[in-house]
Amino acid sequence: MRFESEGYEYKKRVTPDLSDKAFRIGDGRISGYLSMFLGIISLLAVLAYQYPSYLTTADLRAAYDAEFLQDVLMYCMWISLGFGLLTFILNKRKRMGATGVLCTLLAFALGGYHIPTGPVEPSQLSFGLDWLLLAFVASAAVFIFIEKVFPKYREQIITRPEWKLDMIYFIVNHLLITVLLLVANYFFTKVFSWAISADLQAFVQSQPLWLQVIMLVLAADFVLYWSHRLYHEVPSLWNIHAVHHSVEYMDWLAGSRNHIVQTFSDRIIAIVPLYLIGPDKAALDIYVSFAAFQAVYVHANVNIPLGPLQYILVTPKFHHWHHSSQKPAIDTNYSVHTPLFDKLFNTYHMPKEHWPSHYGTVPRIPRTFFQQLFYPFSKGNKK
Ligand SMILES: [Zn+2]
Ligand SMILES: [Zn+2]
Structure with a gap:
């Protein structure tokens, strides 16, 4: 490796004080993020159902049950709407809530969770939008849970510095x-x-x-x-x-x-x-x-x-x-x-x-x- 190192000593990691950004019940952050993420996921999922040849992967389609996932999509859409409305009731993080509600309404307008599924015309190259959505939902659920139960750095928050940069990498790679x-x-x-x-x-x-x-x-x-x-x-x-x-x-x-x-x-x-x-x-x-x-x-x-x-x-x-x-x-x-x-x-x-x-x-x-x-x-x- 070509960089110079800092002096070596065992010391406790100093994590910057991000306590003002921590998730607390009642401050609208949890409902805002949930509404926004579920809304965006729902909208993208509906697009994947509308254009499976271009936005889904053949290998994965063979592995999952598209109709069952429509039931999951239904819950995501209603939960996004519910949490979006909650941000308005709390009068906090309304912009995030509005983004979530708007994406979900758009998802409803594009067919929602009732788009018929059937044989998909094969195409050699497509975007792995289904892979991205499934990997994101599964990884976020499993690993955020494990990180909260067995954290190494308890004070580190989910939205730590540069999480958006890493999210871009996650999206592109998937x-x-x-x-x-x-x-x-x-x-x-x-x-x-x-x-x-x-x-x-x-x-x-x-x-x-x-x-x-x-x-x-x-x-x-x-x-x-x-x-x-x-x-x-x-x-x-x-x-x-x-x-x-x-x-x-x-x-x-x-x-x-x-x-x-x-x-x-x-x-x-x-x-x-x-x-x-x-x-x-x-x-x-x-x-x-x-x-x-x-x-x-x-x-x-x-x-x-x-x-x-x-x-x-x-x-x-x-x-x-x-x-x-x-x-x-x-x-x-x-x-x-x-x-x-x-x-x-x-x-x-x-x-x-x-x-x-x-x-x-x-x-x-x-x-x-x-x-x-x-x-x-x-x-x-x-x-
Ligand atoms: Zn390395
Ligand atoms: Zn590594």
């Missing part, structure tokens, strides 16, 4: 899912398909499910460890990866901050070992679900004591140290799934009691989405 998969599959077919061995795949598939999952975890982690390490040790790659490390407040949304080049390369790199190993679909599904959960979890503002499991699995504490801007932790903890390869290649850093007191890069890099998009290619950052 909308591009079909493009990502298409590019990754194309890349694999063109570059690596020669390496597929029918014997190896038959051997893998003859193993019990749990062993196939372990093989996937280890193979993917080995490849991801080295690609991650290259991103740190090659200066031009570091300028791309620095975007991910610019996060100064760790939570469930923070891990979304990735430069688009990194998003594509990670997807391509991760897919290679999975395709070469060629496990049963059930093993692949378990691995992908585990990897998706862990990618968010390790960034979360969470401290759940896992006992001996912390030596087997990458935990929030392990990955928080990777994001630390303090010297002994810099360029350590590259693993994604299990700390094994960091231990093997001498990059393991895990103080027993302490967590980092500072996150981010030194010097800081620009703070808007477009500035960060062009940052790796700008002349000013050559080291």
Whole structure:
């Protein structure tokens, strides 16, 4: 990693006093945000139902029940309206409430939760709006709950500094899912398909499910460890990866901050070992679900004591140290799934009691989405 570090000392993290922004019952903030988010989600969901060929992903459509989700949409719309009206009764956060109510009314006008569902005309490229909405609702519900029950930094609020920037990354990365998969599959077919061995795949598939999952975890982690390490040790790659490390407040949304080049390369790199190993679909599904959960979890503002499991699995504490801007932790903890390869290649850093007191890069890099998009290619950052 190419930045200078601050002096190293174990000290308590100093979180800025954001108590005036904390969510309190009665001040309209909870109802305002809920109304606004549910209203926007409802409007986008109705658009996805109206134009499924262009706004939904074929793989996901096969996995969910579109009619059941219309029932969920119905609740979202009425709850958005209810909370929107509440902001007017409370006479606080009326602008948020009005946004929520307006979006929901527009969603009703565009067909609401009664749009007929049926066979969808396939299209090769589409925006993953359904993937974005489902991932957002599920991640927000699960991780905000876990962060509130087992917080590492209790005083850190949901709308911490730069949450809007990370939300933009979350949206962009999820909308591009079909493009990502298409590019990754194309890349694999063109570059690596020669390496597929029918014997190896038959051997893998003859193993019990749990062993196939372990093989996937280890193979993917080995490849991801080295690609991650290259991103740190090659200066031009570091300028791309620095975007991910610019996060100064760790939570469930923070891990979304990735430069688009990194998003594509990670997807391509991760897919290679999975395709070469060629496990049963059930093993692949378990691995992908585990990897998706862990990618968010390790960034979360969470401290759940896992006992001996912390030596087997990458935990929030392990990955928080990777994001630390303090010297002994810099360029350590590259693993994604299990700390094994960091231990093997001498990059393991895990103080027993302490967590980092500072996150981010030194010097800081620009703070808007477009500035960060062009940052790796700008002349000013050559080291
Ligand atoms: Zn890194
Ligand atoms: Zn990270």
